[in-house]
Structure formats: structure tokens, C-alpha cells
Amino acid sequence: MEVGSHLPAQKIADHLRLSRSPVNEALSLLQEKGMLSRERNRGFFVADLALEWVTDAADSIRLNGPDLVTSAYFRIADDRLKSALPDEVSEQMLKTRYGLTATQLTAVLGRIAQEGWAERKPGYGWQFSAMLTTxxxxxxxxxxxxxxxxxxxxxxxxxxxxxxxxxxxxxxxxxxxxxxxxxxxxxxxxxxxxxxxxxxxxxxxxxxxxxxxxxxxxxxxxxxxxxxxxxxxxxxxxxxxxxxxxxxxxxxxxxxxxxxxxxxxxxxxxxxxxxxxxx
Missing domain, CATH: 1.20.120.530 (GntR ligand-binding domain-like)
Structure with missing residues (x-):
């Protein structure tokens, strides 16, 4: 993104399928690290920084580390293909099995639901839908x-x-x-x-x-x-x-x-x- 680009919290929240609260926390952290600037009543914007400094800052807040959400997604997919997961699961079971926070699990399940191989059950838990498994x-x-x-x-x-x-x-x-x-x-x-x-x-x-x-x-x-x-x-x-x-x-x-x-x-x-x- 170019210097000065606006980062609208609601648009980011919609894209990541999150509430605005964790998005605003992330944007505030990036502002503290100097990667973003903030204007009253307007929101967050990309700051003017040298590339080397941005890379160092990303390392310091572990933005360049492993993508836990993607990793968990593939582990769930592989376990499902191996029939290691039942047709119906609870969110608590998935959080415990894959070591995820509630926010991370929401992101993983949001992706899986979008791709059509699981859906939320009425009231409680998730059900894996019919998909290509052979x-x-x-x-x-x-x-x-x-x-x-x-x-x-x-x-x-x-x-x-x-x-x-x-x-x-x-x-x-x-x-x-x-x-x-x-x-x-x-x-x-x-x-x-x-x-x-x-x-x-x-x-x-x-x-x-x-x-x-x-x-x-x-x-x-x-x-x-x-x-x-x-x-x-x-x-x-x-x-x-x-x-x-x-x-x-x-x-x-x-x-x-x-x-x-x-x-x-x-x-x-x-x-x-x-x-x-x-x-």
C-alpha cells in the first residue's frame, strides 16, 4: 500500500470476518510501532517509513512469523481427509485440539465455511458437509x-x-x-x-x-x-x-x-x- 493509504477498520473487519474490536487493537499496535499514523475522526493511514525499518518492526511484533490460521486450516483439512475428525465438532474441541484462540478459530472456520465444506449448526457446534474426500x-x-x-x-x-x-x-x-x-x-x-x-x-x-x-x-x-x-x-x-x-x-x-x-x-x-x- 502506498504511503498515506487509508485503512478503514470496518472494511478490514469484514474482509477478515472479525468484529471491529480486534482490528482496532491491531491498528493501534501498528501505530505504536510507527508503521501507521492516526488522524482524529478519520482513522489510520500508512506511515512514511524506510523499508528496512518496516521489516524490523514487522519482525519485532512477529508479523513475519508462521501464519497460525493457515497452518491450522491445513491441519484440520488433513485430519478431515484422514477421517480423524467426526462429522460434527464443537468449537471448544477445535480450539483445544489445534491450540487456537477464539479469534484464530473464528478466522479458520470462516474460511472453511466460505469454501463450503463445513457449516455452523443451529445453536451449537459445526458440521462438516459432503465434500470431495476420495x-x-x-x-x-x-x-x-x-x-x-x-x-x-x-x-x-x-x-x-x-x-x-x-x-x-x-x-x-x-x-x-x-x-x-x-x-x-x-x-x-x-x-x-x-x-x-x-x-x-x-x-x-x-x-x-x-x-x-x-x-x-x-x-x-x-x-x-x-x-x-x-x-x-x-x-x-x-x-x-x-x-x-x-x-x-x-x-x-x-x-x-x-x-x-x-x-x-x-x-x-x-x-x-x-x-x-x-x-
Whole structure:
């Protein structure tokens, strides 16, 4: 963020799914450390500081340390895939099992609920919803995508915005430049999701768009496991770039066929690593 940028507490609270109280406490702490300034009746703003000082300050308040919320999220996901968690759980049990504060647990459960694999029960506790927990269910999701995504590229009036196309291209180049080895499982999954959803969104067909987004939400957990074999991503990136080049030239029929081959290649690759997807 640029120097002088406003940090509205309510917007941050909404984004993090928290109340304003912990957000205001965090902003006040950053102000005490000199990273933010505060104006009466206006709120907090990014202060003018040297980058080195900001890094030192971040270290001093442990902003650069491990992300406990993300860590707990993956532990819960892995335990769920291993059937180590029951279908219904209490918040107290989760806090004790994963060593989380109430605020941290709220953040974790907010993310899980948004992704659609757990929901709050009326009155008390949480219930894990039906989701992709077996290799076969992941394969079925790819077969659905195999039928849907190439067809989206052939919709009348299909148009991929040049800015979106370039953003997708830059993401693929980043991976080929080393991101495949250094990006987190989260980042790798989200990069793939953004690519495929961007292509489908350009169809303008709300039914295609809604379906692919629903599939992507529930396949996330097993997708993480498949990322233990990252060597296949280099080929994926090159296939993505080829599809983008065809769409840029408005050769949609060829792009549709290339996308079908790409998804089939992924489906075949996953069938060969089914052992790591098992609980």
C-alpha cells in the first residue's frame, strides 16, 4: 500500500470476518510501532517509513512469523481427509485440539465455511458437509470440468478481456520462473482456479460460471494433496500459455480443443498418483 493509504477498520473487519474490536487493537499496535499514523475522526493511514525499518518492526511484533490460521486450516483439512475428525465438532474441541484462540478459530472456520465444506449448526457446534474426500470424487469433478470448460470457450459472444488475459499469462510465467518450487499449496491452487474461472467467466454464461465455481470450492482439499507431485506443473503452465495465445488470436475452436486435451492430461496424471490422495 502506498504511503498515506487509508485503512478503514470496518472494511478490514469484514474482509477478515472479525468484529471491529480486534482490528482496532491491531491498528493501534501498528501505530505504536510507527508503521501507521492516526488522524482524529478519520482513522489510520500508512506511515512514511524506510523499508528496512518496516521489516524490523514487522519482525519485532512477529508479523513475519508462521501464519497460525493457515497452518491450522491445513491441519484440520488433513485430519478431515484422514477421517480423524467426526462429522460434527464443537468449537471448544477445535480450539483445544489445534491450540487456537477464539479469534484464530473464528478466522479458520470462516474460511472453511466460505469454501463450503463445513457449516455452523443451529445453536451449537459445526458440521462438516459432503465434500470431495476420495480420489474417485476428484476424478469425477475433472470429468465434469472436461465436459463444461471447453464448451464455455465456444459460447456466442465469448470475449476474454485483454487485461485478464495478460494477468493470467503473468501468473503462468511467474510459476515457470521458479514459483512452482517456492509457492505454497494455497497459491498454486488459487493460480489454477483463477486461470480456469477467468476462461469460463469470459463466456458470459452464468450457468457455466456458477457450476465451475461450485466445483472449485469443493475440490480444494484433494487438490492440495495432489500438489505433492509438482513436476507436472511445468507442462501445465506451457499448456495454459498455449491456450491463452489461441484465445488472444480469437481461435476459440482450437483453444477449446487445447483446453480439453489439457484437462484430460491432468485427469490422466491424477489417476497415476491416486495413492497419495487416499486417506
Amino acid at each position: 480420489p474417485d470424487s476428484l476424478m469425477k469433478s475433472y470429468r465434469l470440468r472436461l465436459a463444461l470448460e471447453p464448451a464455455a470457450l465456444l459460447e456466442p459472444g465469448y470475449r476474454l478481456d485483454p487485461k485478464v488475459l495478460e494477468r493470467c499469462r503473468a501468473a503462468e510465467r511467474h510459476l515457470l520462473d521458479g514459483g512452482i518450487e517456492t509457492d505454497t499449496a494455497d497459491q498454486l491452487h488459487d493460480r489454477g482456479v483463477r486461470f480456469h474461472e477467468s476462461l469460463v467467466e469470459a463466456s458470459g454464461n452464468a450457468f457455466f460460471i456458477d457450476t465451475i465455481k461450485r466445483v472449485n470450492r469443493v475440490r480444494r482439499l484433494l487438490s492440495y494433496r495432489s500438489m505433492q507431485h509438482r513436476e507436472r506443473y511445468k507442462k501445465h503452465c506451457k499448456q495454459h500459455l498455449h491456450i491463452l495465445a489461441l484465445l488472444e488470436k480469437e481461435r476459440n475452436e482450437e483453444a477449446s480443443e487445447a483446453l480439453r486435451e489439457h484437462l484430460q492430461h491432468t485427469l490422466d496424471a491424477l489417476s497415476r498418483i491416486g495413492d497419495i490422495l487416499e486417506p
